[in-house]
Amino acid sequence: MKRLGIPSLVAGSLLVACSANAQEGGVARPNLVLKQTSEGMPKGDKQEISILTATLKPGDKTVFHTHRFPVSVYILEGAFTLEMEGRQPVTVKAGESMVEPPNVKMTGYNRSATEAMKVVIFYVADPGTPFLDPLH
Numbered sequence: 001m002k003r004l005g006i007p008s009l010v011a012g013s014l015l016v017a018c019s020a021n022a023q024e025g026g027v028a029r030p031n032l033v034l035k036q037t038s039e040g041m042p043k044g045d046k047q048e049i050s051i052l053t054a055t056l057k058p059g060d061k062t063v064f065h066t067h068r069f070p071v072s073v074y075i076l077e078g079a080f081t082l083e084m085e086g087r088q089p090v091t092v093k094a095g096e097s098m099v100e101p102p103n104v105k106m107t108g109y110n111r112s113a114t115e116a117m118k119v120v121i122f123y124v125a126d127p128g129t130p131f132l133d134p135l136h
Contacts, residue, residue, distance in 0.1 A: 040102035056110035071100040078117030
């Protein structure tokens with residue numbers, strides 16, 4: 001049995017996730033949600049790809065933290081507000097995406113009083129790097 005690598009699995013997952021309205025003549029075509037040039041990506045011979053999900057209940061927030069590498073998020077439900085040190089708050093709604101910069105102090109919030117927020121998180125890092133570094 002042939003073993004698939006992570007890039008193959010990610011690409012396959014993205015193809016399966018293509019929406020019906022992206023189909024043209026029976027051929028699935030991905031919808032571009034976000035394309036952004038980013039600094040601070042890992043430069044080693046190998047990278048570790050993590051795809052995570054999270055749900056923040058109404059009023060929840062993340063710990064105050066930083067990331068060592070850029071983090072890409074896609075909001076499935078609700079809205080996510082990210083407050084970053086020295087920057088204006090950014091709110092990303094369902095169907096939208098953003099790239100969180102590396103080495104910036106931040107806290108994320110679900111400001112809704114009634115609706116949960118669900119997010120898919122994509123993180124590419126040097127192998128063994130923690131997803132976030134909590135700050136006190």
